[in-house]
Amino acid sequence: MGGSEDEILVAGIRNKLPHYAEGPIVKGFGRGSTELGFPTANFPEEVIDGLPDELIGGIYWGYAQVQNGPVYGMVMSIGWNPFYNNTKRAMETHILHKFEPSDLYGQHLRVIIADFLRPESNFPSLQALKDAIANDILNANKEMEKEQFSVLKSDPFFQSCAKNCR
Numbered sequence: 001m002g003g004s005e006d007e008i009l010v011a012g013i014r015n016k017l018p019h020y021a022e023g024p025i026v027k028g029f030g031r032g033s034t035e036l037g038f039p040t041a042n043f044p045e046e047v048i049d050g051l052p053d054e055l056i057g058g059i060y061w062g063y064a065q066v067q068n069g070p071v072y073g074m075v076m077s078i079g080w081n082p083f084y085n086n087t088k089r090a091m092e093t094h095i096l097h098k099f100e101p102s103d104l105y106g107q108h109l110r111v112i113i114a115d116f117l118r119p120e121s122n123f124p125s126l127q128a129l130k131d132a133i134a135n136d137i138l139n140a141n142k143e144m145e146k147e148q149f150s151v152l153k154s155d156p157f158f159q160s161c162a163k164n165c166r
Contacts, residue, residue, distance in 0.1 A: 019051070021110070026043065027105060041095060056119070058116055059078075060114075061143055063112045066099070073095075074096060075140045096140075096141070
């Protein structure tokens, strides 16, 4: 991105953050773990449809909780994943923690999207996409160290679990 139009776009995105979302983890495209090496927890269409229009295709970071478990950092892709030419909008959460067992389908996911990292992009190769994701994780971890965002990790949203979170 470059120029004042992009700055206005990013300002519009940040005006809608933090954004809170929750719902059951559903099966995605099946590429995160197998092809990319970055497993994702995916939201159903109802949650995706509830996103503000300003949260355009891009990479975001924030915090995530599965069921009543600990709160971890996360990186999220919102959009159509141009590398794969998706026709359905997705909201794919890569939680920065290794879960055992790794099958989280049906469990309740809560996220707070804290900030925008970069716009959605296409990549010339699978390796370039993997490198970009690894860089997104590094950048998200740097952002999480900032004091202004630390309050989100202990937000009451993560403590007030609905009946389907148990």
